Amino acid sequence: MSLPDIYAVPGLHPFYMKALEAHFTVHVDPVTKDPAGFAALAPRLMGLAASGESKVPGSLLAQLPALKVVSVFGVGYDGVDVAAARERGIAVTHTPGVLSDDVADLAMLLMLGVARGLPRADQHVRNGLWPKGGLPLGRKVSGARLGIVGLGRIGQAIAQRGQGFGMSIAYTTRTEKPGSGFTYFPNAKALAAEVDFLIVITPGGAGTKHLINAEVLSALGPQGFLINVARGSVVDEDALIAALSSGGIAGAGLDVFANEPNVPEALWSMPNVVLTPHIASATVQTRQAMADLAFANMQAGTAGQPVLTMVPELQP
Numbered sequence: 412m413s414l415p416d417i418y419a420v421p422g423l424h425p426f427y428m429k430a431l432e433a434h435f436t437v438h439v440d441p442v443t444k445d446p447a448g449f450a451a452l453a454p455r456l457m458g459l460a461a462s463g464e465s466k467v468p469g470s471l472l473a474q475l476p477a478l479k480v481v482s483v484f485g486v487g488y489d490g491v492d493v494a495a496a497r498e499r500g501i502a503v504t505h506t507p508g509v510l511s512d513d514v515a516d517l518a519m520l521l522m523l524g525v526a527r528g529l530p531r532a533d534q535h536v537r538n539g540l541w542p543k544g545g546l547p548l549g550r551k552v553s554g555a556r557l558g559i560v561g562l563g564r565i566g567q568a569i570a571q572r573g574q575g576f577g578m579s580i581a582y583t584t585r586t587e588k589p590g591s592g593f594t595y596f597p598n599a600k601a602l603a604a605e606v607d608f609l610i611v612i613t614p615g616g617a618g619t620k621h622l623i624n625a626e627v628l629s630a631l632g633p634q635g636f637l638i639n640v641a642r643g644s645v646v647d648e649d650a651l652i653a654a655l656s657s658g659g660i661a662g663a664g665l666d667v668f669a670n671e672p673n674v675p676e677a678l679w680s681m682p683n684v685v686l687t688p689h690i691a692s693a694t695v696q697t698r699q700a701m702a703d704l705a706f707a708n709m710q711a712g713t714a715g716q717p718v719l720t721m722v723p724e725l726q727p
């Protein structure tokens with residue numbers, strides 16, 4: 412018996428691909444790779460495997476009449492046209508929860524790294540500069556004021572870690588979380604004005620585009636640090652570069668960027684910035700857990716069974 416056909420975007424994680432290939436006939440990027448054959452293949456494609464950064468526009472969904480599920484390997488799915496999927500009765504799933512610890516860990520790593528100047532200190536030793544002198548003093552993290560923009564699964568995991576560092580925790584969300592025990596601010600600007608470190612961990616997409624703008628950065632001020640582990644679109648990158656280069660804020664730790672994998676060259680040489688290439692969930696353990704969940708969603712969705720983790724907008 413032939414295996415069901417599915418569509419896979421290019422560059423999917425090998426753990427996810429391995430599981431898919433054992434149970435499906437996987438067609439990688441067939442629109443581009445075989446445009447002539449695509450019309451014949453399209454009516455057989457029952458699932459679409461995507462990553463958190465993939466673009467899955469309504470125009471693509473419209474070409475896939477048999478599609479039952481889009482299974483995203485990632486918690487963010489802002490590239491998927493969920494409204495178009497809803498109209499066509501297509502399930503959209505993601506991998507919430509299994510990556511929260513890793514993303515929170517990386518947020519702390521970036522915060523500590525930029526505050527204590529880890530990249531520069533490492534280079535200082537490697538380049539043989541230690542015997543010639545010391546480094547500028549860092550910024551103490553323990554006991555400082557932490558502000559979290561977005562107090563969902565990952566935001567709460569960050570808050571827990573911040574508590575472990577004796578930090579005071581405040582946050583902003585669209586709706587107050589009275590049970591959290593943390594101090595609520597109605598918007599990012601008001602929060603930024605009251606904290607030393609501002610960590611951004613909302614979803615991406617139109618609703619949060621440039622939530623962190625010049626005004627918010629100005630409120631964070633010359634002693635404040637920005638950490639972004641959400642999506643590049645949430646921060647106005649031009650405003651951030653301007654604030655970093657003028658001393659408007661003290662520094663930044665960034666895992667996500669507006670136009671990945673391209674990072675503005677202005678950031679490369681800044682000593683008060685720590686940059687990582689969107690690796691927040693990139694551990695063996697978490698990528699395997701994400702692959703297992705994304706695969707389970709694909710299997711359930713293509714079999715017409717209830718999926719495990721539907722995106723919130725499509726939940727009943």
Ligand code: A2R
Binds near residue numbers: 487507560587613614
């Ligand atoms: O919707 P609310 O009020 O419960 O707050 C959510 C918050 N959020 C916002 N906060 C401020 N302004 C906004 N415009 C805004 N829109 C959403 O983000 C909630 O507290 C948080 C999202 O939490 P979860 O849905 O539990 O997501 P999780 O697993 O923490 O992941 C967050 C994002 C992903 O969407 C990826 O883009 C990224 O982390 O890796």
